[in-house]
Amino acid sequence: MITRSRRRRQPTSNIATSRKILTSHFPLHQVGLFIQLDPSRLQAMMAEGGSDLEAFLLDEPVDVGPWRRYAYQIERDVERDEEADDDDRFNASDVHEKAGEDLAAHILIWLISDINVAFVLGEPSNEDELRWADKAMKRLVKWSTDPFYRDLLGDPLTDAMCPIYWNESLLVKFSQNGGMAALYGDWNQTKKSLMAVTRELQNKINHEEPSIVKHPVYLNALFNIHSRYGLAAFQRTAKIETWQSPIIFQFLCHRIKKDCLTFRTKQDWIPLLGEFVILPDVVRRRYKWAHMSISCQWDCLTFYGCDNDSCPEQQALVRLRGKRVRGVRDPEIEERLRVWGAKSKACSKCEESSYCSQFCQKAHWPAHKPTCLESRARRSKRVIGGSPH
Ligand SMILES: [Zn+2]
Numbered sequence: 001m002i003t004r005s006r007r008r009r010q011p012t013s014n015i016a017t018s019r020k021i022l023t024s025h026f027p028l029h030q031v032g033l034f035i036q037l038d039p040s041r042l043q044a045m046m047a048e049g050g051s052d053l054e055a056f057l058l059d060e061p062v063d064v065g066p067w068r069r070y071a072y073q074i075e076r077d078v079e080r081d082e083e084a085d086d087d088d089r090f091n092a093s094d095v096h097e098k099a100g101e102d103l104a105a106h107i108l109i110w111l112i113s114d115i116n117v118a119f120v121l122g123e124p125s126n127e128d129e130l131r132w133a134d135k136a137m138k139r140l141v142k143w144s145t146d147p148f149y150r151d152l153l154g155d156p157l158t159d160a161m162c163p164i165y166w167n168e169s170l171l172v173k174f175s176q177n178g179g180m181a182a183l184y185g186d187w188n189q190t191k192k193s194l195m196a197v198t199r200e201l202q203n204k205i206n207h208e209e210p211s212i213v214k215h216p217v218y219l220n221a222l223f224n225i226h227s228r229y230g231l232a233a234f235q236r237t238a239k240i241e242t243w244q245s246p247i248i249f250q251f252l253c254h255r256i257k258k259d260c261l262t263f264r265t266k267q268d269w270i271p272l273l274g275e276f277v278i279l280p281d282v283v284r285r286r287y288k289w290a291h292m293s294i295s296c297q298w299d300c301l302t303f304y305g306c307d308n309d310s311c312p313e314q315q316a317l318v319r320l321r322g323k324r325v326r327g328v329r330d331p332e333i334e335e336r337l338r339v340w341g342a343k344s345k346a347c348s349k350c351e352e353s354s355y356c357s358q359f360c361q362k363a364h365w366p367a368h369k370p371t372c373l374e375s376r377a378r379r380s381k382r383v384i385g386g387s388p389h
């Protein structure tokens, strides 16, 4: 099969494959690490190199060498060519291997990535250093998230990024600069770091409007977590007890498990996240209740659960709260509190009120009827997806 990939001209440059370069591989990475460990060296280097060095390290596109560029193009050609056969794929992997032998490019990418990481690790003490750190962070995010650079920079970039993956506050900074999707895209770092990013994701979603989940960055992140880690990552985060309940993760766990939904493409996630955006308030409240700490549940007893003002169980629990001795726990009563909140269900007609039982719903109906009719009319004007009931 003659494909476009065959017609591309191979680079003419030689590749240095001698063992000498192989052995210098680690020393040069060490240079990068020394620069990271010794900020004064970085400052001296920048003072010496001036604006040329700044442009080289922080502005100009990184040069990965002709063989890596060639391998990237060939691989894209084969991907796009629907008639590509085994020969073509074999040829592409040959070129890929050859590009891997370009150790000089490999080492240079490593060194430049290390130095960019060094800028981010330091504590900027003047305007220049602030600018460098800013540029370096943007550059690392771009390299890590852009498929073009990801492919070209490959393993050296992943290795150089370790100091960021291992540091929670840098990781958060990295994710706030748009690197979140990359972390979930190819990443087998520690669970602790995964948790740091997941929590950050959840905080952002809680602070913004729910509709932010439809933003491509979040869509990518959620898609990538799920395709890489399955439901486990969502379940772990959904279990963290905080005031800021991770509703998004509970919602995803609930929906994916209940309907055995399968998500193979990002496209599949769009309607699900759309559903989260218009999730009725009562349903959100119930998700929250399920993951509140016991003291939060006591605090929120009167806001969550049942809208029937004279709900007998609610009144009983409020009385128990009054008798409660701080610091002394009673598992039986706490279980009663948890069960009451968890039983709460939305009025199926309006989805704007919730009740702990049919008894309470009936008792509240005379008072609820006018608002229910009103909100039902409002609802029918909107396009509504299913709720997680
Ligand atoms: Zn009730």
Ligand SMILES: [Zn+2]
Pocket (backbone or CB within 6 Å): 347, 348, 349, 350, 351, 352, 353, 368, 371, 372, 373
């Ligand atoms: Zn209603």
Ligand SMILES: [Zn+2]
Pocket (backbone or CB within 6 Å): 388, 389
């Ligand atoms: Zn449900």
